[in-house]
Amino acid sequence: AQSVSQHNHHVILSEAASLELGCNYSYGGTVNLFWYVQYPGQHLQLLLKYFSGDPLVKGIKGFEAEFIKSKFSFNLRKPSVQWSDTAEYFCAVSPWANNLFFGTGTRLTVIP
Amino acid sequence: DTAVSQTPKYLVTQMGNDKSIKCEQNLGHDTMYWYKQDSKKFLKIMFSYNNKELIINETVPNRFSPKSPDKAHLNLHINSLELGDSAVYFCASSADRGDGYTFGSGTRLTVV
Numbered sequence: 001a002q003s004v005s006q007h008n009h010h011v012i013l014s015e016a017a018s019l020e021l022g023c024n025y026s027y028g029g030t031v032n033l034f035w036y037v038q039y040p041g042q043h044l045q046l047l048l049k050y051f052s053g054d055p056l057v058k059g060i061k062g063f064e065a066e067f068i069k070s071k072f073s074f075n076l077r078k079p080s081v082q083w084s085d086t087a088e089y090f091c092a093v094s095p096w097a098n099n100l101f102f103g104t105g106t107r108l109t110v111i112p
Numbered sequence: 113d114t115a116v117s118q119t120p121k122y123l124v125t126q127m128g129n130d131k132s133i134k135c136e137q138n139l140g141h142d143t144m145y146w147y148k149q150d151s152k153k154f155l156k157i158m159f160s161y162n163n164k165e166l167i168i169n170e171t172v173p174n175r176f177s178p179k180s181p182d183k184a185h186l187n188l189h190i191n192s193l194e195l196g197d198s199a200v201y202f203c204a205s206s207a208d209r210g211d212g213y214t215f216g217s218g219t220r221l222t223v224v
Contacts (some may be wrong), residue, residue, distance in 0.1 A: 034213070043216060088153050090155065100157070100204075101180050
């Protein structure tokens, strides 16, 4: 079945540690890729997106993601996390217009 | 100037009641969506409307009915509420290019 997979359910890091969250998808063809963040009690905010071009995408708040087509992956990274990055992170795939499917989310807890 | 606004933010109601959640977007987007986020934070698409026509209807009980009076509004009506309907419901919208999805702040529905 077509899906979006986030293998890390809960990640706990100390401040200043580096972050990498995995995302894999199984949709064929050209897809648009997104990472969203949901801070506690808040709505979804777009961190970054990839449509085409440079597979290394830079987003807000120091986040970046790399699209590796051969691996069907779009992993999120941040070199040094802060306590304020504590949130739920969602990878999402749009395999065609007007469709956006989410992964199960990864909860990130950053310990001061 | 909220781009996608939902009301109410919180809704507590008894089993068996009928309730509606309203959503409005001022982005001029062509498609609007309803997502359900369960207690495990999983986001599942429920409906989408494009130019007042339903184009996605996932396996959602027919107690849920989307109503779109115009392109800027997509309301969610729920009949005979059940305990399992308790969740956070997010409205979203996108342009036809599918290059960006904007989410509302969510409605936390609690059925008692």
